[in-house]
Amino acid sequence: KVKGNFTKNYAFYDESFRKDKLFAQNITANMERALKDKEFKVYYQPKVDLKTGQMIGAEALVRWVSPIDGFMPPGQFIPLFEKNGFISELDCFVWEETCRFMRECHDQGLPKLPISVNVSRTDLYNLDVPKIVCHLTNKYQLDKKYLHLEITESAYNEHPEIILKVTSVLHDLGFILELDDFGTGYSSLNLLSEMSIDILKLDMRFAQNHTTNKRQNDILSFILDLAKRMGLVVISEGVETKEQADTLRDMGCGLAQGYYYSKPITQDEYKEMLMKLKGE
Numbered sequence: 387k388v389k390g391n392f393t394k395n396y397a398f399y400d401e402s403f404r405k406d407k408l409f410a411q412n413i414t415a416n417m418e419r420a421l422k423d424k425e426f427k428v429y430y431q432p433k434v435d436l437k438t439g440q441m442i443g444a445e446a447l448v449r450w451v452s453p454i455d456g457f458m459p460p461g462q463f464i465p466l467f468e469k470n471g472f473i474s475e476l477d478c479f480v481w482e483e484t485c486r487f488m489r490e491c492h493d494q495g496l497p498k499l500p501i502s503v504n505v506s507r508t509d510l511y512n513l514d515v516p517k518i519v520c521h522l523t524n525k526y527q528l529d530k531k532y533l534h535l536e537i538t539e540s541a542y543n544e545h546p547e548i549i550l551k552v553t554s555v556l557h558d559l560g561f562i563l564e565l566d567d568f569g570t571g572y573s574s575l576n577l578l579s580e581m582s583i584d585i586l587k588l589d590m591r592f593a594q595n596h597t598t599n600k601r602q603n604d605i606l607s608f609i610l611d612l613a614k615r616m617g618l619v620v621i622s623e624g625v626e627t628k629e630q631a632d633t634l635r636d637m638g639c640g641l642a643q644g645y646y647y648s649k650p651i652t653q654d655e656y657k658e659m660l661m662k663l664k665g666e
């Protein structure tokens with residue numbers, strides 16, 4: 387009986403494993419072509435000032451719009467690309483596309499706001515990130531302060547010395563660094579004092595759970611207080627309701643990003659928001 391159950395579970399497991407493997411193979415076989423065929427699109431999600439509700443910038447987020455598989459969110463392919471190394475090629479594309487787009491907005495006389503791009507930990511090991519982003523800001527004649535770099539907290543877990551070095555170089559060059567998904571990566575508070583970062587991006591569970599979880603709420607107050615003492619700006623990710631926005635603002639959080647304000651939007655939609663901002 388026991389043996390029967392085991393076999394059944396095993397067969398089920400094997401089947402889903404096979405499907406995952408096929409999915410991964412299909413993605414890997416198509417990624418280079420997809421990049422050439424411009425199937426990767428960069429969307430922009432507004433960041434806002436919690437006090438005024440005004441847009442103060444955006445984050446560039448990649449999507450794969452495939453004629454065969456449709457619209458794919460990054461959660462489905464980024465982890466694979468981080469394993470097979472393709473992430474670095476894709477990120478270079480996203481960084482360049484973002485710089486090109488900012489240049490276009492500036493040339494059209496739209497308000498100059500910074501846009502942040504995601505930097506995978508793999509990029510920090512595989513690429514000369516400072517050289518690449520300097521090349522891009524030169525090519526598109528952008529002040530470095532407009533290109534923010536988001537590095538996830540967990541990137542510091544494996545080889546903190548490498549990451550600390552690269553981020554301090556980037557910071558000294560004038561780029562603004564944001565520590566992404568803060569609160570999920572197990573970095574010690576001591577490490578926080580050594581990192582050259584300007585902005586703490588709180589993982590979305592803080593925005594979403596603090597009203598229901600007393601302890602989470604205490605931790606949130608503590609982080610906001612600590613950030614203030616350290617002179618760090620805090621942005622809350624994943625703000626979905628007015629209630630969450632109000633509470634975060636009352637607790638002293640300065641900035642927010644989330645569906646309550648806007649989903650990630652296309653270039654044209656983002657330009658429209660810049661135009662509205664100009665009119666205000």
Ligand code: C2E
Nearest residue numbers: 447448459460461480504505506624625626643644645646
């Ligand atoms: P992230 O950098 O932490 O980006 C925030 C994610 O939260 C985005 O998911 C965004 O669409 C989503 N989000 C924003 N507001 C809300 C909200 O109110 N509620 C909820 N539930 N979600 C919200 P997305 O676009 O699916 O990206 C997922 C992750 O994939 C990103 O997390 C980032 O780690 C990675 N990623 C996305 N684009 C890139 C890229 O170009 N390069 C690299 N290396 N990673 C990327």
Ligand code: MG
Nearest residue numbers: 445504536566
């Ligand atoms: Mg991010």
Ligand code: MG
Nearest residue numbers: 566567587623
């Ligand atoms: Mg994040």
Ligand code: MG
Nearest residue numbers: 566567589590
């Ligand atoms: Mg995240």
